Each structure stands twice: as C-alpha cells, then as structure tokens.
Amino acid sequence: MNIDRYTCAEVFARLDDYLDRELDSAEVDLVRQHLETCEKCSSEYRFEAGVRENLKTRLRRIEVPTSLTAKVRAALSDQDATGSG
C-alpha cells in the first residue's frame, strides 16, 4: 500500500516517536508534511516538544558532590583490600 499522506490520528499515534527521533526517514517525512499543513497538530507538536525540552533542560541541572569520586574510590579500595573484589 502506497501511503502518501497521514491523517491527524496517524500523526498523533506517531507523535512520541517523532519527537524522540525514533521514526524512520519515510515516516518522518510524512509526519512533517502533515505538520506543515495542519495547524491543530502543529500546535500540539510544538507544545509537547516544548514540555520535553523544558523538563530535560531543568532535570539535567544537578550539582554533583565533589566528594563523590573520593568516596567511591575509597569504597572500591576497601573492597579490594578485603578480597571481595
């Protein structure tokens, strides 16, 4: 079957995969083509993309304790010394 156009429902079913770059190139083209012409789907896409990027950016900001590496190294040394490694 030669599909040359996706419906709104078909695009919505693929929205997660499209946003997460999990679609193959043929499907990407079909979704993109629909988004270019459908304001409703395009609005949903932009919003969901915005939510994901906002959360990813903010959840990745973490201060790692400077003592962590030393703490893990010491624990590994102890494990080696006790012969359980």
Add this chain to the structure above:
Amino acid sequence: MLDRAYSYALRLVRNRADAEDLVQEAALAAARGFSGFQQGTNFGAWYFRILTNCFYARHRRRETTADADLDEIPDLYLYERAADLGLHGTSTDPAGELLASIDRDQIDEALVSLPEEYRVVAALYFVQDFSYAEIADVVSVPVGTVRSRLHRARKLLQLRLWDVAREHGLVRGAPEGSS
C-alpha cells in the same frame, strides 16, 4: 561516568545521601562483576543496568501499578490545561509559560513520585537523554515496553505537574475541577 550515574540516581531516590549510596553500591557491584562485562558492548548501559538493579533491590515496593488507571489520564494533558488558561492564543511559548510557574524542586518531586518502573524509564529519558533502544538495554525489556512505559510516565508526570501547580497556587486562573 560517576557524575552521570549520580544524576540518574538522584532522580530515582529522594535525597542526595541515598543517591550517593546507590552510586557507590553500583560501583562496588560493577567491580565485583566486571568479568561479566562483555568487551565491545556499551559499558554505560551495563553500569546503568547494575545501578538500576541496585535501586530495585533497595526500593522496589511490591505495589502493582494499575496501568488501566494511567491509561485513563487523557493525552495532551498539559496542552489541554494550557488551552483552559487561554495560553495557546496569547503566548508564543505556552509550554514554557506554564512550566515556568513550577520550580525545579517541584519538578524533581513530581518525577520521583512516579511508580518505580515508570520513574526509571523517565529518568533515563529526561536526565540521560537515552534512546528507546538504550533504555531497553538498561532495563532489559523490549523497546515496545519502553515506548509504552514512557508514554504513561509522561502522561502521569504531566498530571502531577499540573497538580503541583494548582496546589501551590502557581497557576493563576486555573478553572475549578480541571485536574
């Protein structure tokens, strides 16, 4: 690697001390089991798998997650709430405007409140930016399972974020009963 592991661990547990303990426990387990690592495969995925297993061993509550309940959460939950607030017609960045009212600690809390199996995939996705295949490798489930868990995790996260925003009065003009 330890920095990334800590970032992941902190999204799984509720405090920094527990996250440090989890990273250390995983490092010790990885050192003990290093002979089980297959050279040429993804070391990061292997170590994150060990860390995930340590997390499950410590924290998994044997609660069953009602998938049916999660499936009842409407899709595009925050999109519809933003529509209720009239943001789509007035803002160039309705998602950013809505989420700007929620601070980082509250986003952390919403993520850590997810049931464990959803929290794990969400943390690997949002914090580590892993692909579905990488998450599947870490969690040892098929890619299709990752896809469905992530879908549900995102829906539940949106619901929790909205609840946080309303509870703290952060969303002005939120219609009653719109949770």
